[in-house]
Amino acid sequence: MKLTYYQVLKIRRVSGVLAAAAFTGVLSALLADSLKVITEHYEEQFLEKLHEERYLIFLLPLAGLSLIHLLRRFLFKNKANKGIKEVLDVVNKKSNSLPAYKIPSHYLNGFLTVIFGGSTGIEVSTVVSTAAIGALSSRKAGFLHKYKTDLVCAGLAAGVTALFNAPVAGFLFAFEVFTKRKSKLHTVSVITAVLASSLLTNYFFYKQIFHFAISGWNASALPYMVLLGVIAGFNAVYLTKCVLFFKKFFQSISNDYLKIIGGSLAISVILYAFPSLYGEGYAGIKTIAASQPLPALAVMLPMLLVLLLKPLVTSVTLGVGGDGGVFAPSLFIGAFLGMIVCVTLNHFFGLGLIPLNFIVIGMAAVLSASIHAPLTSIFLVCAIADNYVLFIPIAVASLISWAVAHTVFPYSVYTYKPVAHNPVSQKAVF
Template identity: 45%
Template sequence: MKDKIQLYSYFKLMIGSIIVAVLSGLLAYSLKHLTTFYQEYLFEKVESTNPYFFIIFPSIGITIIYFLRKYAFKNRKNKGIREIYRSLDTRQDHLPAYKIPSHYLNGFLTVIFGGSTGIEVSTVVATATVGNQMSKRGWAPMKFKQELICAGVTAGVAVLFGTVLGGWFFAIEVIARGWKRSVLISCTIAGAVAFVGIHYFDNAPLLTFPVIDWYWYGLPFMLFLAALSAVLAIYFMKLVLTSKQLFARISNNFLRVNSGAITIGCLILFFPALYGDSYHGLQEMLSHVISSGTMMMVPISLLLLIVLKPFVAALTLGAGGDGGVFAPSIVAGAFLGIAVALFFNSIFGLELLVLNFALIGAASTLGAAIHGRWTAIFLICSMAPNAYTLFIPVTLAVWIAYAIAKKISPYNVYTYPDIAK
């Protein structure tokens, strides 16, 4: 009798995981493509009409978010992935249903108006809420709440980045924070559902440049880049923490929103690559560097972007924008990788492949920032055609960056004790 009850519970878990994966995949797909379309449309419109409008654009987005949060969502705050952890710590504490439209709209509005984050964390919390609500409504025994949350996150991240393994490892490494049989079952089922959607509807990589090959003589420089990436990740984490603390001290809502947003807008005016998630800026930078061949020196603008991308992302989050560290870590790390390759090429006359270093920098910085090693490896190996060619150097670099970052600070941006206050 006990075996039959357990078998029935797992059957309900599998059906629930399929439903959650379908709903979460649709949510992530729509948010991804709507955000990409309107971000590019507004960016091109302002750039061709009057670039000075960039100064006020982030203010428009974050102000709309402020009023939505105050009136539509009754002043209930969004605290990112910390909300998921809090819900998982107890069976009674659930992610309320309003977090689905709240994070969806706030992430969308933040990015399309230039807020320098990304929609990844908005997608993660929204899809986790889908899973939590399915559990709450009896689609699986309450003991499987974590499993359905992880199923939603697996499908959401997989669709967002076009990689099932990236979503699968993120749910297990970062959300579940452990290997549990029932979690593995739900994540695998959700990953299978996401794979079908990706295969038939959304299999284009983020970057268009294919990885050709890599050479062993470049490995020491790649590992040096990993060490720098760890420092960059810690710098970003400290900026986010400091920004949230400073903006929390500003009691005037108008001043809190606009002091950060207008600063962001001014920086975007001078560095358009900082607009939104900045994937377009990374694509343009790679296109320029690859088409022009090896530069004789590292452009000053590239060095500034490495420092400014985390800074502007921290300002966005502190001022009230929605988002997280995925896109800023990936983009800033990629810029760092480009700079390192150009530097060694110009100093030592080497022929290090810039695209390879961009991907390794992105993976190392992301892995160090979120303390998700396998997540970073598989997400970045899906970013460009044939990028799995770099699996060995990417894996080595990510583990080194993770070890250094953990040595410097045992916390990541999701678990830092004061990050969400």
């Protein structure tokens, strides 16, 4: 059967979009994986140096935030990074595109924020950078411009895939947070980028973040996992409101130097007292996950303080100009919350609950409630754990935490914007 001119043209267009999506996936994986590798390396180097000379903690955040300020002023057009909002504006057609300079801007600023102690992660920096790669791909051929949203979502999905080696989570993140498009081409484009990213990461960059020896779970513990989900929902709201409050507070300070000095000093004081809050905090998660025997109730007070202070130091980091988001902080908070809940229940009720299970479930529950994306959180944490043994309790706790958070405060840091005479609306400030 001979194809018509329009059928041939359509095939060429579809092939062009998929080729651009694959290319976007490869570039996004290279960016995400390289950022992850160098950030982990230098974060470890700085932490080792801090163990020898703790006073350096009063210099590092100041140095990092000052460098970010100078780069923004003299290299990146003196425009502050707005995180996920920049991507949402493009997807929702409120902005023409993501300029190419957003790629190095978020890459460098995310790197500098974390290695110098900013209490956040590189996830949002990666998402915006890889989304900008997708936007850039859409400008390389005239017909691709109309598929900009498809390629932007392909890029950010590929970025999340590479960071966590979690292709399903990367795919779901694009749909849960950014777009609900039902187009077959959109779906296939995102899948193509995710597969390209996953293949490249697995063969050249794969390194498991955590090594959790999960053996199983008991159905009798499910009610306590539900309880963890409820508490996680409230903790996520606390994190969200902290970020929004401090962002507004620091925006009210017009003097950039005063903002940087004051913010970095606050970060340094907290990190000096609680070093586990430095950077992404993954080292802290590994420490409590490997703790044997089970921590006594007497040491729960420091852990509780860490749980309360993490949202504060994260919010200050972001408020004064650090580049990052709530992905890594949510995982950190969830791990400590899970441990605290487990130890408390075991101490007072002798339940014999498994701490590691509660740590992993807590990570998923807080992340789900923080970003309002339960499916992404479920599959991402299962990928982190490198097995699906806890899939059911993770799913239950994540859905419950999301429902609680949405009921208490129906906005995430991505979807909240104050307006005059109306405290909430549906567009992002962060």
